[in-house]
Amino acid sequence: MEDDILAELLNVEEELEEVQGQIRVLISRQDKLYEKQSELKALLEACQGSESPSNAKVSAPVENWAGSFEWDKEVDDIRFNVFGISEYRVNQCEIINAVMSGRDVLVIMAAGGGKSLCYQLPAILRNGVALVVSPLLSLIQDQVMGLSALGIPASMLTSNTSKEDEKMIYKALEKGEGELKILYVTPEKISKSKRFMSKLEKCHHAGRLSLISIDEAHCCSQWGHDFRPDYKNLSILKTQFPSVPMIALTATATQRVQTDLMEMLHISKCVKFVSTVNRPNLFYEVREKSSAAKVVIDEVTDFICGSYPNKESGIVYCFTRKECEQVAKELRERGILADHYHADMDANERERVHLRWSNNRIQVIVGTVAFGMGINKPDVRFVIHHSLSKSMETYYQESGRAGRDGLPADCLLFFRPGDVPRQSSMVFYENSGLQNLYDIVRFCQSKRSCRRNAFFHHFGEPLQDCNGMCDNCAHPTETKEVDASTQAKIIVSLLKEMQENDQRATMLQLVDKLKVNSRGSGGATPTIPDLKREELEQLIVQLVLDRVLKEEFQHTAYSTNAYVTIGPLWKQLVQGKKMVKLEISVNSRGSRTNIKAVKCKHLAGLELKLDDFRKELSSCHGGIFPHAVLSTQQISTLSTERPDSLEQLEKLIGKTKTEKYGERILDCIRQYVETEVPNGSVKEGDSIQHRPTKRAKTKKALINIDTSEDEQC
Numbered sequence: 001m002e003d004d005i006l007a008e009l010l011n012v013e014e015e016l017e018e019v020q021g022q023i024r025v026l027i028s029r030q031d032k033l034y035e036k037q038s039e040l041k042a043l044l045e046a047c048q049g050s051e052s053p054s055n056a057k058v059s060a061p062v063e064n065w066a067g068s069f070e071w072d073k074e075v076d077d078i079r080f081n082v083f084g085i086s087e088y089r090v091n092q093c094e095i096i097n098a099v100m101s102g103r104d105v106l107v108i109m110a111a112g113g114g115k116s117l118c119y120q121l122p123a124i125l126r127n128g129v130a131l132v133v134s135p136l137l138s139l140i141q142d143q144v145m146g147l148s149a150l151g152i153p154a155s156m157l158t159s160n161t162s163k164e165d166e167k168m169i170y171k172a173l174e175k176g177e178g179e180l181k182i183l184y185v186t187p188e189k190i191s192k193s194k195r196f197m198s199k200l201e202k203c204h205h206a207g208r209l210s211l212i213s214i215d216e217a218h219c220c221s222q223w224g225h226d227f228r229p230d231y232k233n234l235s236i237l238k239t240q241f242p243s244v245p246m247i248a249l250t251a252t253a254t255q256r257v258q259t260d261l262m263e264m265l266h267i268s269k270c271v272k273f274v275s276t277v278n279r280p281n282l283f284y285e286v287r288e289k290s291s292a293a294k295v296v297i298d299e300v301t302d303f304i305c306g307s308y309p310n311k312e313s314g315i316v317y318c319f320t321r322k323e324c325e326q327v328a329k330e331l332r333e334r335g336i337l338a339d340h341y342h343a344d345m346d347a348n349e350r351e352r353v354h355l356r357w358s359n360n361r362i363q364v365i366v367g368t369v370a371f372g373m374g375i376n377k378p379d380v381r382f383v384i385h386h387s388l389s390k391s392m393e394t395y396y397q398e399s400g401r402a403g404r405d406g407l408p409a410d411c412l413l414f415f416r417p418g419d420v421p422r423q424s425s426m427v428f429y430e431n432s433g434l435q436n437l438y439d440i441v442r443f444c445q446s447k448r449s450c451r452r453n454a455f456f457h458h459f460g461e462p463l464q465d466c467n468g469m470c471d472n473c474a475h476p477t478e479t480k481e482v483d484a485s486t487q488a489k490i491i492v493s494l495l496k497e498m499q500e501n502d503q504r505a506t507m508l509q510l511v512d513k514l515k516v517n518s519r520g521s522g523g524a525t526p527t528i529p530d531l532k533r534e535e536l537e538q539l540i541v542q543l544v545l546d547r548v549l550k551e552e553f554q555h556t557a558y559s560t561n562a563y564v565t566i567g568p569l570w571k572q573l574v575q576g577k578k579m580v581k582l583e584i585s586v587n588s589r590g591s592r593t594n595i596k597a598v599k600c601k602h603l604a605g606l607e608l609k610l611d612d613f614r615k616e617l618s619s620c621h622g623g624i625f626p627h628a629v630l631s632t633q634q635i636s637t638l639s640t641e642r643p644d645s646l647e648q649l650e651k652l653i654g655k656t657k658t659e660k661y662g663e664r665i666l667d668c669i670r671q672y673v674e675t676e677v678p679n680g681s682v683k684e685g686d687s688i689q690h691r692p693t694k695r696a697k698t699k700k701a702l703i704n705i706d707t708s709e710d711e712q713c
């Protein structure tokens with residue numbers, strides 16, 4: 001009797017799981033259909049508007065945001081002379097025009113795509129003060145510091161703001177005193193400070209609230225990956241200031257999140273700009289991870305030292321806090337300047353590590369996911385995942401912290417099937433947590449499919465060319481597809497037998513058992529042919545992905561254990577209706593470990609000297625990051641063009657930076673040119689990267705850098 005009930009219960013559970021899987025597929029299909037529906041409706045409206053002359057009067061004018069506008073000249077002037085940007089990136093110009101026209105705008109643009117310019121530039125040009133809501137203190141500090149360095153009057157109102165500064169800001173809002181153009185606040189200010197809201201009201205009343213920008217807007221939505229409850233209250237802004245244009249920006253938002261954002265922020269009539277998720281400058285690579293910790297650290301070290309001998313910045317993501325500390329320590333022992341970052345450290349210590357890294361004093365931060373959204377460093381050249389992320393979306397975000405300056409960068413993920421249960425026991429209680437994890441595991445297990453295409457699939461975008469910028473496209477491994485159905489059946493029968501005896505096994509225990517059996521001491525279970533330990537692990541994970549097996553979880557006092565048991569589709573396998581194929585590398589593990597991933601142009605000659613120059617300036621004066629003095633692209637342009645007058649320099653980097661650093665940059669270039677010998681190198685002893693000449697020293701005292709008041713170094 002009990003057995004019958006149990007059997008029926010199992011059947012019901014299997015069917016439930018099946019149905020849940022179908023629901024997930026249907027929901028995602030529904031999302032795509034909604035998207036298509038709104039596209040078609042918009043298209044239909046546009047067609048009807050252009051066909052019928054009577055409709056033409058009532059329909060909205062065709063919006064050509066790339067056209068000419070009365071502010072074109074001023075916008076161009078600020079873009080180049082203040083921001084030092086010579087060309088717009090995709091959609092930037094159109095977004096700026098839409099905001100300048102007073103429209104509400106929703107911007108979906110990949111990490112590092114250049115969203116900040118889209119509100120900062122209109123903020124300078126429009127009358128009054130722009131309000132920017134941003135979720136993190138560190139992000140706000142970075143932005144205010146960067147703007148101050150460009151001579152743009154920007155401030156922040158946060159829990160750290162002194163009473164005196166607060167007074168000044170309130171005066172600027174209330175009475176228009178001072179020069180304030182951009183004010184950054186955290187969302188709590190909007191939801192919790194009545195005083196602030198009343199000052200803002202006065203500012204608006206006097207016609208001085210120029211625009212409202214909601215950065216990292218995905219935090220509004222429960223469906224986004226970083227939901228912040230305080231972002232929910234931002235709806236008040238549009239209700240209270242309906243005539244002020246609002247711009248909401250985020251790097252990733254599925255259709256569902258976009259709809260949610262527009263509803264929550266009350267910007268249903270906004271102009272939407274969606275750019276591709278593609279980051280063409282990132283090289284994606286997944287490597288097989290050794291089970292020996294030391295081997296992994298050696299590989300990480302070889303990669304960093306081999307690919308980035310000039311100590312370009314990078315991030316290593318680890319799974320646990322302890323692992324972070326250990327990996328950082330071992331990297332230091334191997335001569336890499338690294339430090340750890342995780343949620344167990346106190347806020348000051350975290351801030352200190354972050355700043356040292358931002359100022360290029362340490363090369364590598366080894367962090368948990370806690371090292372997240374606040375990272376604004378544009379010249380991160382590599383992001384290494386020592387362990388698996390929990391979803392494709394998280395991996396896209398984390399790896400996307402590389403190459404925000406648009407220059408080539410590496411995203412390297414070390415994967416071994418044994419890491420799957422570590423993650424699954426953390427995420428199984430989250431909504432779709434396991435499903436999301438299995439998506440990224442599929443991405444990692446694949447030895448043939450384009451990594452970039454996996455992102456396009458995931459974010460529902462049409463495919464684009466990878467241009468050889470992932471391991472599978474650049475250096476296909478020789479793989480063979482083996483039929484592992486026999487081995488799979490053995491695994492299922494072993495698990496059934498264990499289940500009948502009330503036993504269970506983690507993935508590693510299961511592999512051990514199978515290996516013992518294969519050595520012939522396994523009792524009744526048949527032996528498992530031909531698979532190495534790593535391949536067996538790969539097969540078990542593959543079977544979980546194929547739902548022949550499933551993971552089950554049990555809490556203990558200290559942790560949650562993940563066990564492998566038979567899954568909903570085991571019968572299909574046993575009845576021969578399902579084949580299990582396994583992709584196996586023909587060459588041994590690590591056959592691709594010597595890929596030189598991106599063709600990273602190493603700084604040399606004059607570039608190196610200008611790089612030292614910007615570091616020196618930032619470390620001497622504090623309060624400014626090296627990339628705010630000169631971007632890596634500007635360094636590259638200067639070393640090619642080698643300007644020798646302020647006029648020439650201004651044409652390359654704009655007025656503001658020329659006024660601030662022009663003489664010094666020219667000095668640096670002249671010194672280099674004088675010491676250069678014909679083959680492009682520098683005379684021995686003259687390279688002086690860390691030995692400023694007397695002249696440079698004298699000049700240093702004359703430089704005046706406008707920065708925020710904080711001494712950041």
Ligand SMILES: Nc1ncnc2c1ncn2[C@@H]1O[C@H](COP(=O)(O)OP(=O)(O)OP(=O)(O)O)[C@@H](O)[C@H]1O
Pocket residue numbers: 085086087088089092109110111112113114115116117250251376378404405406
């Ligand atoms: N048109 C451009 N040309 C060259 N560099 C640009 C341009 N626009 C922005 N940048 C630079 O690109 C880098 C990233 O820009 P920004 O911080 O605005 O990215 P973002 O889209 O906000 O990214 P995230 O989602 O990570 O916050 C910055 O260093 C910025 O100065």
Ligand SMILES: [Mg+2]
Pocket residue numbers: 115116215
């Ligand atoms: Mg940003």
